[in-house]
Amino acid sequence: MLKIENLTVSVSGKEVLTDINLEIKKGERMALLGPNGSGKTSLLMTIMGFSDYKITRGNIIFKGKRINDLSVDERARSGIGIMFQRPPTIRGVKLRQMVDVISKSGFDTDKEAGELNLKEFLDRDVSLGFSGGELKRSELFQLLAHSPQLSLFDEPESGVDLENVVLVGKIMNRILSKDKDSAALIITHTGYIFDYVKADEGCVLAGGRIHCLGDPRRILETVKEHGYERCIACERKRPKRKSRK
Amino acid sequence: MRTEKTKKKIPQIDIGSYKSETKRKSYLKDLEKVSADQRKNMLSAGVDPSHKNRSGTYIQMDHSVVYSKSLYPGLEVMSTTEALKKYKWLDNYFWKVLSVDADEFTEQAEAQPHHGYFLRALPGVKAVYPLQACLFINEDNIIQNVHNIIIAEEGADLQVITGCATASDVRRGLHIGISEFYVKKGAKLTFTMIHNWAEDVSVRPRTAALVEENGTFLSNYICLKPVKTIQMYPKAELVGQRAMARYNSILFALPGAHLDVGSRVILKAEGSRAEVVARAVSAGGDIIARGHLKGEAQGIKAHLECRGLMVSEKGLIHAIPELEGTIKGVDLSHEAAVGKIAKDEIEYLMARGLNEGEAQAAIIRGFMDTSIMGLPPELQKEIDVAISACEREVF
Ligand SMILES: Nc1ncnc2c1ncn2[C@@H]1O[C@H](COP(=O)(O)OP(=O)(O)OP(=O)(O)O)[C@@H](O)[C@H]1O
Numbered sequence: 001m002l003k004i005e006n007l008t009v010s011v012s013g014k015e016v017l018t019d020i021n022l023e024i025k026k027g028e029r030m031a032l033l034g035p036n037g038s039g040k041t042s043l044l045m046t047i048m049g050f051s052d053y054k055i056t057r058g059n060i061i062f063k064g065k066r067i068n069d070l071s072v073d074e075r076a077r078s079g080i081g082i083m084f085q086r087p088p089t090i091r092g093v094k095l096r097q098m099v100d101v102i103s104k105s106g107f108d109t110d111k112e113a114g115e116l117n118l119k120e121f122l123d124r125d126v127s128l129g130f131s132g133g134e135l136k137r138s139e140l141f142q143l144l145a146h147s148p149q150l151s152l153f154d155e156p157e158s159g160v161d162l163e164n165v166v167l168v169g170k171i172m173n174r175i176l177s178k179d180k181d182s183a184a185l186i187i188t189h190t191g192y193i194f195d196y197v198k199a200d201e202g203c204v205l206a207g208g209r210i211h212c213l214g215d216p217r218r219i220l221e222t223v224k225e226h227g228y229e230r231c232i233a234c235e236r237k238r239p240k241r242k243s244r245k
Numbered sequence: 246m247r248t249e250k251t252k253k254k255i256p257q258i259d260i261g262s263y264k265s266e267t268k269r270k271s272y273l274k275d276l277e278k279v280s281a282d283q284r285k286n287m288l289s290a291g292v293d294p295s296h297k298n299r300s301g302t303y304i305q306m307d308h309s310v311v312y313s314k315s316l317y318p319g320l321e322v323m324s325t326t327e328a329l330k331k332y333k334w335l336d337n338y339f340w341k342v343l344s345v346d347a348d349e350f351t352e353q354a355e356a357q358p359h360h361g362y363f364l365r366a367l368p369g370v371k372a373v374y375p376l377q378a379c380l381f382i383n384e385d386n387i388i389q390n391v392h393n394i395i396i397a398e399e400g401a402d403l404q405v406i407t408g409c410a411t412a413s414d415v416r417r418g419l420h421i422g423i424s425e426f427y428v429k430k431g432a433k434l435t436f437t438m439i440h441n442w443a444e445d446v447s448v449r450p451r452t453a454a455l456v457e458e459n460g461t462f463l464s465n466y467i468c469l470k471p472v473k474t475i476q477m478y479p480k481a482e483l484v485g486q487r488a489m490a491r492y493n494s495i496l497f498a499l500p501g502a503h504l505d506v507g508s509r510v511i512l513k514a515e516g517s518r519a520e521v522v523a524r525a526v527s528a529g530g531d532i533i534a535r536g537h538l539k540g541e542a543q544g545i546k547a548h549l550e551c552r553g554l555m556v557s558e559k560g561l562i563h564a565i566p567e568l569e570g571t572i573k574g575v576d577l578s579h580e581a582a583v584g585k586i587a588k589d590e591i592e593y594l595m596a597r598g599l600n601e602g603e604a605q606a607a608i609i610r611g612f613m614d615t616s617i618m619g620l621p622p623e624l625q626k627e628i629d630v631a632i633s634a635c636e637r638e639v640f
């Protein structure tokens with residue numbers, strides 16, 4: 001579904017991603033781990049096509065087509081969607097209007113808002129004054145309305161209370177069960193979300209480079225025990241992946 | 246205070262170049278008689294010819310009063326000409342808060358008056374639905390001078406929507422509108438004016454309000470459609486203790502438009518309060534957004550806020566806030582900002598599938614959100630309808 005080849009990216013002249021190679025297959029959920037400032041969000045923003053993130057080398061291929069030169073909205077319409085880590089506030093634009101514009105026919109805005117405990121947020125300006133957990137739910141709500149084939153989740157569970165993590169997991173699963181090919185790239189620091197959303201693969205991003213690639217739970221255990229240094233060191237011992245089509 | 250640049254930019258008006266004779270328009274027994282084109286243009290100015298959800302209607306076309314009727318006991322709707330005949334005392338309300346020799350436009354309005362509306366709520370009268378008044382220019386190239394008087398008597402709650410519009414085939418015109426507002430003790434007056442002019446119409450409203458003890462004056466102004474020049478600087482004088490005034494303006498300027506719009510509040514009585522909020526969007530036109538707060542009494546509090554958004558390479562937004570305190574214990578403040586649409590906001594909307602134009606329009610609409618006006622829900626709904634009608638044509 002998504003193939004990233006030799007991707008190097010800079011932001012305001014500073015290189016934030018270096019020679020990234022990554023593939024997410026149809027139906028696959030990939031966990032993206034890595035220390036703060038390692039470039040995880042930058043990778044998502046680059047895939048989505050945000051103009052601050054300049055590709056200096058390499059390709060992004062989505063459903064067999066090179067999308068380097070597509071605008072953000074063309075990518076969104078071709079099936080890539082994102083849950084932002086830090087969404088901007090859009091003054092005067094109500095969450096309801098937003099979702100009505102995004103969603104396809106058949107989406108019951110009020111019912112789904114109720115599902116996400118966002119009923120009283122429908123008539124508030126998008127993200128304005130939302131708490132951390134509310135922001136996550138508002139982002140998920142919009143992604144649910146968008147229902148993309150490839151979902152990019154940027155720390156879906158961080159700052160979310162225990163009850164709401166269950167809800168977040170449930171909604172993520174709904175987004176990912178839209179069709180059997182739905183794929184995801186999920187950024188997490190804690191991996192708590194894996195109790196609800198199964199991840200097939202994991203990789204570690206550190207210093208703008210991909211290091212380890214393998215079972216996400218094992219990577220997390222290693223990180224918990226030994227820190228990211230161990231992951232970075234084991235780059236050469238990266239397991240060969242059996243290709244499955 | 247005008248800077249050299251802005252001073253130069255205000256196009257001069259040659260009053261003599263407009264026709265002062267117009268055809269007499271006959272009185273409409275039935276409002277349904279307005280033409281489809283007139284109806285459409287009135288609706289975009291917030292005036293509904295079916296007067297659904299309205300407490301009364303006044304419509305003037307060019308120099309003729311074509312309709313005036315109150316549907317609510319205790320609310321009066323008529324032309325100022327008729328009102329002057331009916332009420333001897335009304336003389337005292339003419340040129341009381343405005344002076345006749347203020348400028349060439351006030352002089353013109355006095356020398357050659359063409360009616361105007363008289364709207365009044367009797368003491369204690371509160372109607373759910375607003376009165377509506379429409380000043381319509383139907384003939385090309387004419388001058389229209391009106392003098393309006395609006396009175397909310399003690400304890401009354403009066404809401405007014407007034408729309409100014411032109412027929413679709415009108416290009417050029419001059420509208421001079423004198424309006425004097427009286428908000429008596431404990432009364433509340435919500436006045437919402439929507440301008441829906443043609444591209445080559447010049448507009449010179451001259452407006453002032455007098456607000457007595459515990460009175461509240463809310464004045465909303467919306468101008469989204471093309472217009473050649475508007476210059477106005479309405480003023481409210483708060484003369485009674487704890488009187489309150491709030492001005493909200495939403496201004497949108499297309500290329501070729503020149504809007505010079507401000508609001509001024511003179512806080513003369515103890516504990517009076519004022520708020521002036523302006524949202525200005527230049528899509529290529531020039532906007533000068535002025536504001537002036539003058540605190541002359543103890544314990545007053547007033548705030549001025551102006552936000553401007555430049556969405557085109559051309560055009561200009563010039564925010565000129567002024568604060569003036571003449572006694573200790575005043576609390577006056579202002580904030581002003583002029584900027585462009587944030588790229589991250591545009592791209593955020595694009596990431597949800599909106600194209601760049603749609604994203605931009607959504608942000609501009611959001612910026613001009615009328616919920617800042619704090620209108621009663623019934624009125625808010627009506628204003629939203631009018632705004633969407635305007636927007637459909639502009640965007
Ligand atoms: N717009 C920007 N301007 C300047 N620097 C940026 C910008 N975006 C990202 N960076 C820098 O790029 C690096 C990677 O940032 P990124 O947000 O991708 O990290 P991250 O892995 O998502 O971190 P975290 O776990 O804290 O969210 C950081 O050093 C950050 O400061």
Ligand SMILES: [Mg+2]
Pocket residue numbers: 040041042085154
């Ligand atoms: Mg991040």
